[in-house]
Amino acid sequence: xxxxxxxxxxxxxxxxxxxxxxxxxxxxxxxxxxxxxxxxxxxxxxxxxxxxxxxxxxxxxxxxxxxxxxxxxxxxxxxxxxxxxxxxxxxxxxxxxxxxxxxxxxxxxxxxxxxxxxxxxxxxxxxxxxxxxxxxxxxxxxxxxxxxxxxxxxxxxxxxxxxxxxxxxxxxxxxxxxxxxxxxxxxxxxxxxxxxxxxxxxxxxxxxxxxxxxxxxxxxxxxxxxxxxxxxxxxxxxxxxxxxxxxxxxxxxxxxxxxxxxxxxxxxxxxxxxxxxxxxxx
Amino acid sequence: xxxxxxxxxxxxxxxxxxxxxxxxxxxxxxxxxxxxxxxxxxxxxxxxxxxxxxxxxxxxxxxxxxxxxxxxxxxxxxxxxxxxxxxxxxxxxxxxxxxxxxxxxxxxxxxxxxxxxxxxxxxxxxxxxxxxxxxxxxxxxxxxxxxxxxxxxxxxxxxxxxxxxxxxxxxxxxxxxxxxxxxxxxxxxxxxxxxxxxxx
Numbered sequence: 001x002x003x004x005x006x007x008x009x010x011x012x013x014x015x016x017x018x019x020x021x022x023x024x025x026x027x028x029x030x031x032x033x034x035x036x037x038x039x040x041x042x043x044x045x046x047x048x049x050x051x052x053x054x055x056x057x058x059x060x061x062x063x064x065x066x067x068x069x070x071x072x073x074x075x076x077x078x079x080x081x082x083x084x085x086x087x088x089x090x091x092x093x094x095x096x097x098x099x100x101x102x103x104x105x106x107x108x109x110x111x112x113x114x115x116x117x118x119x120x121x122x123x124x125x126x127x128x129x130x131x132x133x134x135x136x137x138x139x140x141x142x143x144x145x146x147x148x149x150x151x152x153x154x155x156x157x158x159x160x161x162x163x164x165x166x167x168x169x170x171x172x173x174x175x176x177x178x179x180x181x182x183x184x185x186x187x188x189x190x191x192x193x194x195x196x197x198x199x200x201x202x203x204x205x206x207x208x209x210x211x212x213x214x215x216x217x218x219x220x221x222x223x224x225x226x227x228x229x230x231x232x233x234x235x236x237x238x239x240x241x242x243x244x245x246x247x248x249x250x251x252x253x254x255x256x257x258x259x260x261x262x263x264x265x266x267x268x269x270x271x272x273x274x275x276x277x278x279x280x281x282x
Numbered sequence: 283x284x285x286x287x288x289x290x291x292x293x294x295x296x297x298x299x300x301x302x303x304x305x306x307x308x309x310x311x312x313x314x315x316x317x318x319x320x321x322x323x324x325x326x327x328x329x330x331x332x333x334x335x336x337x338x339x340x341x342x343x344x345x346x347x348x349x350x351x352x353x354x355x356x357x358x359x360x361x362x363x364x365x366x367x368x369x370x371x372x373x374x375x376x377x378x379x380x381x382x383x384x385x386x387x388x389x390x391x392x393x394x395x396x397x398x399x400x401x402x403x404x405x406x407x408x409x410x411x412x413x414x415x416x417x418x419x420x421x422x423x424x425x426x427x428x429x430x431x432x433x434x435x436x437x438x439x440x441x442x443x444x445x446x447x448x449x450x451x452x453x454x455x456x457x458x459x460x461x462x463x464x465x466x467x468x469x470x471x472x473x474x475x476x477x478x479x480x481x482x
Contacts, residue, residue, distance in 0.1 A: 013425055017437060020421030028417040032410055035387055036401055042391075 059231070060246065063239030078127050083120055090116040133180070141176040142167050145183060145201060152187070152199070160187075162201040171210075171271075178244045179212065179267070182252075185237045186214055186265055194218025194263070208272040213264060220263025221254045285334045286459060289408055292327040293452055295320070296445065314367040318360055321368070325352060325375040328412065332382040335405060336389055341382075348378055367434075369426035376420045383413040404455035404462070411451030418444035 093113035097106050136144035142164040152160040170176065183201070190196055196218025203212050221229075229235035230242055245252055250269040257264050299320045302309045309316055326349075333345045356371050386409050400406060422440050429437065 013428055013433070014437075017421050017425055017440075020424070021418060021440060024417035024420055025414070028413050031387070032413070035391070038391065039400070 056231075060239055060243040063236050064243045066236060067240050075127060075131075078123070082123050083127075086116050086120045086123065090120070132177070136176060136180050137173070140167075140170045141180055142203070144176075144180055148184065148187070149199070149201065152191070158191070158196065159198040160200075161198075162203075164203040166205045167203055175248060178248055179269075182241050182244050182267060183212065183214070185241050189237055190214075190216050190218060190220075194220055205271065208270060210269045210271045212267040215257065215262045215264050217262050220256070220265075222256060223254045226252070226254045285331050285405065285408075286456065288327050288331040288334065289452060290456070292324065292331070293449060295323050295327065296449075299323075300445070318368050318371070321372045321375055322356060325349075325356075325378070328379050329382065331408075332379075332386065335409075336382070336386055338389055341385055341389070345382070352378065367426055369423055372423040372426065373420070376416050376423055379412060380416045380420070383409050383416065402458060404459040407451050407455035407458065411448045411455070414451070415444045415448040418447070 090113040093109040093116065096109045100106065100109070133144050133147070135147045145162050145164070149160040149162040152158055171179070187199065190199055194216055196216040199214060199216045201212065201214050203210075205211065226238060229238050241252065245267070248269055250267060253264075253266045253268070255264050255266075256262070299316060303313055303316060329345050329349055329352075333342055336342065336345075352371075352374060355374065356368075359368055359371055390406075419441050422437055426434065
């Protein structure tokens, strides 16, 4: 009845009412449908993101476990192949004292055993230093990185230098170690794959952001390469860098320098949240 | 939870108002006066529902300010003439409720997925019911003052249909709320069947 009244040409008010109400209803239903579809789309997208993140975390965890296993195997090999035979030899020399009672021979064998034990101590010290560099522990990231670069430069095959512009307050010891490991991994990659002739590291801060930049003139990675390798089964070291950065909630950028001559790696961390200075340390 | 009670009281108020109008001679004679009062009650309860539902501070403040303006307009327009339906006040009330429905949707769409809109969320159903009610009756309230009493009685059927639709959705929302609440309160079975061969 309303429809008939609305369609009669002499009833403008009814027409307004009829078409206005129908229009409003159509708009409302359209809005409800849009919201439902939009929400479903958002939920699907979020689930996809969550799945991707879970996959990524799984990959990083696997990489971290593999790296740990490799590290353990290396330490086990060092102890078994180097320290084991040395100590066995020292034992042999000391045993000789029971058999040979000649004073001169006994002194000689004790001296030899001492030499071997000294070598073993040095070897164990080296293993221990590779696990936790003493310079890093005692003097901080700046000294440890400078030390590392001096060693690389000292080999003569590459020109390596580092400069810390703004590192007055030391970071937490565990964070320093993580950053040092990341730098070590990056340097290791550069030495192994890039064929570079120089590496230069700089550190600076901007507000609460802490930057470490590494330049080199070899064949480097771009961000796309890094992301591609991070998702693939290869590139264990890069995955390890990712997982370490995740702990610090940091970021890493691989790019070619503006001049297109150098490759640049930038590590960015938020000092305020993740890298509070250690109390009483300097 | 309090929002549901508000909607429950709104439904009761609507039922009493319609029942009174249909069965009382005095009410039939003074129906415009009663409609005006119902507009007042309706606006108060629905804006309070949105006040409880939308947690944004700025929206809550806006609801308070608009409500004060609404009450001033309502009382100033109804001070002199009690026996004429005030279509302007109803229109304002409907527009405010419509705006609050849209704000509700926007605020929910901005929230994280777990708190966002879900078609089986009772609160969402209530807002849909209100949106449909407003959409059905808005134009009627806009032109109500231009209609004769005869036309008004003819077209008022739109309000009745929209009321039916709204109340069906309200009931569904209440049932859903009850069902979901019951489900979440059911204690989980923590007992272990030690006789099961797998546990031996």
